Amino acid sequence: MSVLVFLENWDGRFKKLSFELVSYASKVADMLYSPVIALSFGQVDASELEKLATYGASKVISVENDLLGTFDEQAFAGLIAGVAQNTDAKVLVLANNNAGKALAPRLSVRLKAGVASGVSKLPVSTEPFVVYKKVYSGKAFANILIKTDIKILTLAQNSFELVESPKPFVCEKSAAGPDGSLIKTQVKEVQIQSGKILLTDADIVVSGGRGMKSPENWAPLVELAGLLGAATACSRPVSDEGWRSHDEHTGQTGKIIAPNLYFAIGISGATQHLAGISSSKFIVAINTDKDAPIFEAAQYGIIGDALKVLPKLVEAVKEMKSK
Amino acid sequence: MKVLFCISNVPDTTTKVKFVNESKKLDVSGIQWVINPWDELALTRALELKDDAANGIQSVTVAHVGTVGAEPTIRKALAIGADDAIRVNTEADDAYTIAAQLAEAVRSEQFGIIMCGIESSDHNGSTVGGMLAEFLGCPSVTGVSSVKIEGGIPVIVREIDGGKEVLTVSAPFVAIVQKGIAKEPRIAAMRGIMMARTKPIKVIEPAACESLTEVVDYEMPKARAACKYVDAENAGKLIALLQNEAKVF
Ligand SMILES: Cc1cc2nc3c(=O)[nH]c(=O)nc-3n(C[C@H](O)[C@H](O)[C@H](O)COP(=O)(O)OP(=O)(O)OC[C@H]3O[C@@H](n4cnc5c(N)ncnc54)[C@H](O)[C@@H]3O)c2cc1C
Ligand SMILES: Nc1ncnc2c1ncn2[C@@H]1O[C@H](COP(=O)(O)O)[C@@H](O)[C@H]1O
Numbered sequence: 001m002s003v004l005v006f007l008e009n010w011d012g013r014f015k016k017l018s019f020e021l022v023s024y025a026s027k028v029a030d031m032l033y034s035p036v037i038a039l040s041f042g043q044v045d046a047s048e049l050e051k052l053a054t055y056g057a058s059k060v061i062s063v064e065n066d067l068l069g070t071f072d073e074q075a076f077a078g079l080i081a082g083v084a085q086n087t088d089a090k091v092l093v094l095a096n097n098n099a100g101k102a103l104a105p106r107l108s109v110r111l112k113a114g115v116a117s118g119v120s121k122l123p124v125s126t127e128p129f130v131v132y133k134k135v136y137s138g139k140a141f142a143n144i145l146i147k148t149d150i151k152i153l154t155l156a157q158n159s160f161e162l163v164e165s166p167k168p169f170v171c172e173k174s175a176a177g178p179d180g181s182l183i184k185t186q187v188k189e190v191q192i193q194s195g196k197i198l199l200t201d202a203d204i205v206v207s208g209g210r211g212m213k214s215p216e217n218w219a220p221l222v223e224l225a226g227l228l229g230a231a232t233a234c235s236r237p238v239s240d241e242g243w244r245s246h247d248e249h250t251g252q253t254g255k256i257i258a259p260n261l262y263f264a265i266g267i268s269g270a271t272q273h274l275a276g277i278s279s280s281k282f283i284v285a286i287n288t289d290k291d292a293p294i295f296e297a298a299q300y301g302i303i304g305d306a307l308k309v310l311p312k313l314v315e316a317v318k319e320m321k322s323k
Numbered sequence: 324m325k326v327l328f329c330i331s332n333v334p335d336t337t338t339k340v341k342f343v344n345e346s347k348k349l350d351v352s353g354i355q356w357v358i359n360p361w362d363e364l365a366l367t368r369a370l371e372l373k374d375d376a377a378n379g380i381q382s383v384t385v386a387h388v389g390t391v392g393a394e395p396t397i398r399k400a401l402a403i404g405a406d407d408a409i410r411v412n413t414e415a416d417d418a419y420t421i422a423a424q425l426a427e428a429v430r431s432e433q434f435g436i437i438m439c440g441i442e443s444s445d446h447n448g449s450t451v452g453g454m455l456a457e458f459l460g461c462p463s464v465t466g467v468s469s470v471k472i473e474g475g476i477p478v479i480v481r482e483i484d485g486g487k488e489v490l491t492v493s494a495p496f497v498a499i500v501q502k503g504i505a506k507e508p509r510i511a512a513m514r515g516i517m518m519a520r521t522k523p524i525k526v527i528e529p530a531a532c533e534s535l536t537e538v539v540d541y542e543m544p545k546a547r548a549a550c551k552y553v554d555a556e557n558a559g560k561l562i563a564l565l566q567n568e569a570k571v572f
Pocket of ligand 2: 328329330331332359361362386387388389415418421425438439440441442443444446447448449450451452
């Protein structure tokens with residue numbers, strides 16, 4: 001019996017998300033008195049793989065095969081399902097990003113295993129197996145019973161603290177590739193954003209809404225983000241108007257994020273916006289309207305003009321950093 | 324090529340949700356039901372593809388697993404421009420049964436492109452599309468922000484962590500669509516609404532299938548602590564609070 005956690009890598013490296021997954025899997029495994037096996041696809045150095053043992057993986061299976069160069073969802077799912085069977089996995093843990101969203105449902109059908117996606121806490125109980133997850137875009141939560149012998153969970157990003165629980169590093173290399181006849185997608189071109197902090201990875205996000213008034217006013221917001229090592233974001237009308245790029249838009253129809261800190265600057269706090277950011281640990285609202293709904297979601301608020309408040313925040317952060 | 328798109332019928336996104344039956348069921352009184360926003364965008368893109376004859380799209384069909392109560396939502400999709408509809412007549416249970424029912428209903432129909440949304444705004448499952456592809460044994464592409472047809476071949480943009488990929492895929496396949504797939508949802512015109520009344524909805528009785536998950540109960544989010552205000556004149560104080568009290572830096 002095992003808990004199997006599936007890991008992607010980015011140019012041969014893992015990121016915080018990967019270690020969150022292993023930390024989570026390892027706590028679930030403790031509840032089931034079973035070991036965690038980490039499954040990594042693609043070329044990753046031993047020194048990087050070893051980090052997975054630090055977060056509690058008892059064994060790392062590293063699969064290197066040329067056919068894994070293209071993320072073909074059907075072929076990948078087939079290969080993972082095989083490993084799950086060989087390792088007698090009772091729980092599979094994946095990320096709740098697009099790769100996890102692609103694989104979890106396919107694995108569910110292959111293994112006849114119930115899925116709960118976007119879980120943010122450890123299972124409520126394991127007998128019966130009940131997990132807690134967000135529903136109605138954060139307006140409520142549900143306890144979901146998974147009735148099957150094998151369970152599949154995707155973990156909401158930034159929802160679980162990293163926990164070190166070192167195990168000896170045991171690595172099994174495998175060259176077993178996916179079934180080539182299943183590969184029906186062909187990647188023609190890859191465009192990777194470089195340099196920028198990814199919105200979905202960021203611990204701090206500074207976001208502006210229509211209250212910023214015009215695209216020319218964004219400089220102090222961007223400066224604040226830069227000083228804090230934060231990603232920038234915006235509300236939907238802002239990206240619709242072309243003030244900011246589309247990949248910055250958060251909310252129900254944009255990115256769904258859960259940073260430690262979210263600055264909502266000149267954002268009214270419509271339910272569709274909150275749907276994307278309500279899992280943030282802290283929300284700061286800056287708004288001229290004391291009745292703006294964003295203040296109901298926020299822990300810290302400033303009632304005032306964003307364009308006057310922002311430079312003051314920039315100054316204060318500079319001062320903090322100089323100390 | 325025939326296009327299928329699957330819709331879930333969800334409460335309007337501004338609905339304040341409440342639960343009844345010891346928090347086991349959604350209180351549906353007064354709820355306005357709509358096409359899940361992603362599915363509405365998928366429909367819009369399917370119609371855009373069909374508008375250009377060069378793409379060779381013969382028809383756009385809507386599929387839904389649900390009771391007769393969902394027919395107004397299906398009619399809305401027909402009014403916007405879908406040609407016909409399939410409804411599997413059963414209470415939408417968990418994602419697995421929904422996908423299994425959809426697969427049974429469409430297996431013999433030879434749709435080239437099947438579109439699903441990345442998630443329903445009710446249960447936020449993000450699973451029906453991938454399950455459907457696996458049941459049908461066909462490829463899927465998840466996180467699709469663009470679908471085009473070039474020389475008869477589907478060309479897809481897939482969003483990945485930190486970037487995007489352009490890929491080709493052989494039909495039939497399931498496209499699981501997200502932001503970018505279409506700009507604004509197409510709106511039903513008067514003519515469309517009139518025509519929708521006579522468009523066919525094929526009702527199929529469900530196949531036997533057991534659910535793998537079930538909702539035990541719902542909970543409302545814990546009330547957050549009241550907002551703590553910092554005077555705008557001394558805005559800088561906020562940074563100290565975030566540092567010393569919230570301890571985020
Ligand atoms: C199906 C659907 C999906 C949607 N999805 C999303 C989504 O994913 N993301 C999203 O963001 N929206 C989404 N929306 C739109 C959403 O309903 C709101 O219209 C939008 O979030 C409002 O953006 P805003 O807060 O920037 O603008 P507004 O609502 O116009 O608010 C501007 C705010 O700025 C304040 N303000 C004005 N001047 C100043 C100043 N000088 N200083 C400080 N504050 C000031 C105002 O008091 C106001 O509160 C969706 C809508 C629908 C129908
Ligand atoms: N009852 C249903 N009938 C048909 N399609 C559905 C149904 N529920 C979900 N879908 C499709 O699956 C997508 C993802 O839903 P979900 O997996 O529930 O988040 C939706 O955007 C729809 O395209």
